[in-house]
Every structure is written in C-alpha cells, then in structure tokens.
Amino acid sequence: MADKFDVIVIGAGPGGYVAAIRAAQLGLKTACVEKWVNKEGKTVHGGTCLNVGCIPSKALLESSHKFVEARDHFAEVGINVGDVSADIPKMLEFKNQVIAKNVGGISALFKANGVTALEGAGKVLSSKQVEVSKDGDKAVYEAEHIVIASGSVPVEIPPTPLTEGLIVDSTGALEFEETPKRLGVIGAGVIGLELGSVWSRLGSEVTVLEAMDSFLPMVDSAIAKETQKLLKKQGLDIKMGARVTGSETNGKEVTVKYTDAKGEQEQVFDKLIVCVGRRPYTQGLLGEDAGVKLDERGFIFVDDQCRTSVPGVYAIGDCVRGPMLAHKASEEGVMVADIIAGHKAEMNYDAIPSVIYTSPEVAWVGITEQDAKAAGIEIKTGSFPFSANGRALANHASEGMAKIIADAETDRILGMHIVGQHAGELIAQGVIAMEFGSSAEDLALTCYAHPTTAEAVHEAALAVDGHAIHMA
Numbered sequence: 001m002a003d004k005f006d007v008i009v010i011g012a013g014p015g016g017y018v019a020a021i022r023a024a025q026l027g028l029k030t031a032c033v034e035k036w037v038n039k040e041g042k043t044v045h046g047g048t049c050l051n052v053g054c055i056p057s058k059a060l061l062e063s064s065h066k067f068v069e070a071r072d073h074f075a076e077v078g079i080n081v082g083d084v085s086a087d088i089p090k091m092l093e094f095k096n097q098v099i100a101k102n103v104g105g106i107s108a109l110f111k112a113n114g115v116t117a118l119e120g121a122g123k124v125l126s127s128k129q130v131e132v133s134k135d136g137d138k139a140v141y142e143a144e145h146i147v148i149a150s151g152s153v154p155v156e157i158p159p160t161p162l163t164e165g166l167i168v169d170s171t172g173a174l175e176f177e178e179t180p181k182r183l184g185v186i187g188a189g190v191i192g193l194e195l196g197s198v199w200s201r202l203g204s205e206v207t208v209l210e211a212m213d214s215f216l217p218m219v220d221s222a223i224a225k226e227t228q229k230l231l232k233k234q235g236l237d238i239k240m241g242a243r244v245t246g247s248e249t250n251g252k253e254v255t256v257k258y259t260d261a262k263g264e265q266e267q268v269f270d271k272l273i274v275c276v277g278r279r280p281y282t283q284g285l286l287g288e289d290a291g292v293k294l295d296e297r298g299f300i301f302v303d304d305q306c307r308t309s310v311p312g313v314y315a316i317g318d319c320v321r322g323p324m325l326a327h328k329a330s331e332e333g334v335m336v337a338d339i340i341a342g343h344k345a346e347m348n349y350d351a352i353p354s355v356i357y358t359s360p361e362v363a364w365v366g367i368t369e370q371d372a373k374a375a376g377i378e379i380k381t382g383s384f385p386f387s388a389n390g391r392a393l394a395n396h397a398s399e400g401m402a403k404i405i406a407d408a409e410t411d412r413i414l415g416m417h418i419v420g421q422h423a424g425e426l427i428a429q430g431v432i433a434m435e436f437g438s439s440a441e442d443l444a445l446t447c448y449a450h451p452t453t454a455e456a457v458h459e460a461a462l463a464v465d466g467h468a469i470h471m472a
C-alpha cells in the first residue's frame with residue numbers, strides 16, 4: 001500500500017514550498033518533492049529563486065552597488081576611503097553563503113511545519129498518484145490533491161548556443177570568477193538589465209542587444225524613458241532593434257552577429273549572457289495517462305484558481321500563465337492550499353508588483369498610460385521627481401520619478417510606476433492602494449512621515465489633481 005498524503009507538492013521553489021508550508025499549517029498531511037541537487041550532490045529547496053535567481057542576483061547587485069557607491073560617490077558626501085577594489089571571489093563566496101542560509105531556512109521550515117520532504121523527480125501518474133525517482137530507485141505515493149510547481153528554465157536561441165564559459169545563461173552569469181572586459185547581454189528585460197548592471201559596476205564594458213524597438217514596454221513610457229537615460233549614464237550601451245542572427249567562438253571570445261536599422265553588424269565580447277526569457281519546465285513531469293493538459297505555449301493549462309484539467313490537481317508559479325515572479329508563485333501557492341483546505345480563496349492578478357533591481361530601482365503595478373490609451377480608458381496622471389524630494393536629496397539619490405495613473409471619472413488608482421531609490425519598497429503602497437480600491441485622493445489625504453522618499457508617491461497622488469506642494 002503506497003504512502004498516502006492529503007497533498008503532494010511537486011517542486012520546492014517559492015510556489016511549491018509556500019504551498020506545502022501553508023497546506024501543513026492548515027492541518028493537511030503534506031509532502032513536497034524536489035529534485036534540485038547542488039554542486040555537493042545534496043538535494044536543496046528554494047528552486048530557481050533561492051539557488052540561481054532572485055536571491056543570488058540581489059546579493060551581487062547589492063555588493064556591486066556598494067562597491068560603486070564607495071568608489072564613486074562616498075567622496076561626494078565627505079567620506080574618503082582611499083583606493084577601493086572589488087574582490088570578486090569574496091563576492092561570490094558571500095552570495096553562496098546567502099544562498100545556503102536561505103535554502104537551509106526552507107528545509108528547517110519544512111521540519112517545523114511537519115512537511116515531509118521527498119527527494120527525487122516527481123511524476124504525476126493517473127488516479128492522483130505521484131512517482132518519485134532518485135538514482136534508479138522509484139516509489140509511488142498517493143495524494144488526495146497534487147500541486148505542480150515545477151517552475152521554468154532559461155530559453156536558449158539557435159544563433160547563440162550556450163558554450164562553456166563563453167556563452168552563458170543567467171545562471172552562468174552569477175558565477176563569473178573575474179570581470180569580463182567586454183560583456184554582451186542579449187535581452188534588455190528584467191534579468192538582462194540586472195545582470196548587465198552587476199558586471200558593468202564591476203568594470204565590464206556592457207553592450208545590451210535588444211530585438212524590440214521599445215525599451216521596457218511593460219513600464220509606463222515616461223518611467224521607461226527615464227530609466228533608459230539613467231542606465232546609459234551608468235555606461236550600459238543598450239542597442240534597441242538589434243536582432244541577433246548568429247555567433248562564432250574561438251575558445252577565448254565570442255563574435256556576435258546582429259542586424260539593426262543600419263544593416264548587418266558584429267561585435268566581439270569576452271563573455272555573452274543570453275537573457276531572452278524563460279519557458280515553463282515540465283520535462284518528465286507528466287505520466288502518459290496523467291491527463292494534465294498543456295496550453296499551446298507549453299504552460300500547464302489552469303483556470304483562475306490554478307485548477308488543471310484534472311480534478312484535484314493544481315499547478316502554480318512559473319509553469320502556468322501569468323508573470324514569472326516569485327511572489328506571484330507564492331501567492332498562488334497560498335491560494336491553492338487554502339482552496340484544498342476548503343476555504344474560499346482567490347488572487348487579484350491586477351495588483352502584482354514587478355521590480356527591476358537596477359540602481360535606481362524600477363517598480364510598477366497595474367496599467368501604464370499607454371495601456372490606458374490603447375484600451376480607451378479615460379485617465380488622469382500625476383508625477384513627481386525625486387529631485388524635489390528632501391530625503392532623496394539628503395540620500396544623494398535624487399534621480400527618478402513616481403507616477404500615478406487614476407481613472408478620470410472615479411479617481412481610482414489603476415497603476416503606479418516608479419524609478420528611484422528603493423522603488424521596490426515604495427511600490428507596496430501602490431499594491432495596497434489598488435487592493436483596497438483606493439482613489440488617488442485617498443493617498444493624497446494620507447499623512448506620510450517626513451523626510452521619506454515615500455513622500456514622492458504622496459506628491460504624485462496630489463499631482464493627479466494638479467496640487468503637488470513641492471512643485472512650481
């Protein structure tokens with residue numbers, strides 16, 4: 001007789017581990033299957049996010065940011081530190097320690113909450129059975145409910161096949177042992193800009209090749225324009241409308257061929273990072289008669305509450321539609337666990353924030369001004385520059401702006417877009433405001449602590465009706 005669980009979760013990334021913990025907290029007998037093995041051969045929890053995604057990239061972004069601050073900006077505020085140098089192996093060591101702490105934390109949380117951690121590759125069979133295989137051994141478990149959280153992997157493109165040490169994906173770009181002199185990045189999306197920023201700060205000459213003509217089209221165009229200007233000032237050479245057509249390697253460097261408005265081009269790099277997006281990962285996951293359907297793009301097909309085509313089987317996170325973000329995966333995990341436990345639960349997909357952790361950060365939630373125009377929604381907007389915010393000036397971080405988009409008739413906030421220091425923290429205001437159905441006036445009438453950069457959001461809300469205080 002197979003071991004039986006109320007819930008078996010496949011995948012222990014931020015979708016799966018959160019679903020498993022929440023299910024266990026709700027009194028359900030829960031197991032979580034994970035097949036990720038680290039370099040030491042140990043099964044590790046946390047998925048892409050903790051091992052090769054959000055957490056390691058932020059460790060390197062923060063270390064490289066501190067380096068640039070110390071080298072280029074401390075003296076401007078009266079701190080003399082002498083020669084500043086970057087110790088890349090030490091930075092990587094710190095990043096690895098951060099990964100280990102986070103990963104260990106999840107395993108401890110599983111223990112504390114009574115989640116059974118199963119090691120190996122999970123496969124969904126028919127009749128709600130899950131096969132777990134590791135090193136040739138196989139075991140079959142039964143579950144009342146299955147939650148698939150198998151995540152995603154980087155997309156590869158034929159013109160630039162990954163080549164050991166020369167052409168790498170985002171995972172490889174977190175491991176460079178020294179700063180490449182000439183670094184190419186294919187893709188000016190979130191991950192490309194973050195990784196490009198890390199290595200640019202550490203001394204690389206970075207060229208970003210982006211096939212699309214518009215920069216960050218998902219961000220309000222005023223904020224995107226400001227961001228492009230700021231990143232250019234930092235030395236990132238972002239080439240828009242540059243379609244990569246091929247590459248050649250000679251063991252030491254990579255020649256990339258691309259076409260742009262001027263015709264055929266080529267450029268030589270010491271390393272090339274391919275950051276053109278991620279695709280759902282479902283390899284080996286579904287048995288022949290599992291019955292779980294995929295959509296035309298390979299995502300597991302789910303409804304608004306993450307139910308798949310098979311009753312009792314759910315799927316969440318990067319392997320289903322929607323933004324590929326850790327917090328979206330986690331919220332879906334909580335929703336699904338609540339539904340399985342018999343509670344009413346749903347997610348507001350209109351209020352999921354996104355952040356690009358460049359310096360300054362870019363953060364947004366909801367629609368852009370261009371979205372509103374395209375959809376024929378009458379809006380009013382309010383913007384406020386950080387250069388007029390006292391705290392930003394005192395922080396020596398006065399670049400950027402905040403912008404609020406509100407419905408012209410009801411004043412309800414439809415979107416908030418920010419580029420500026422700590423934008424990723426500030427955007428939580430927009431998310432909460434939208435969750436609560438707030439108007440711009442609600443934010444305008446709220447008392448903000450002074451001096452804070454959050455006051456830029458307050459002033460943007462005041463500006464929606466033309467009454468920002470600190471603007472001429």
Ligand code: FAD
Binds near residue numbers: 011122150171
């Ligand atoms: P994953 O984290 O991919 O986890 C899936 C897990 O399932 C993996 O551990 C995998 O081994 C396991 N698995 C798959 N198949 C099986 C199977 N058959 N059996 C057992 N286990 C299986 N998002 C943000 O929100 N903020 C960020 O700042 C951010 N930065 C990023 C930076 C980089 C460089 C990258 C690559 C991604 C970043 N992301 C960020 C995206 C984020 O990592 C993903 O959205 C998130 O990890 C998705 O969570 P998930 O649980 O759906 O999948």
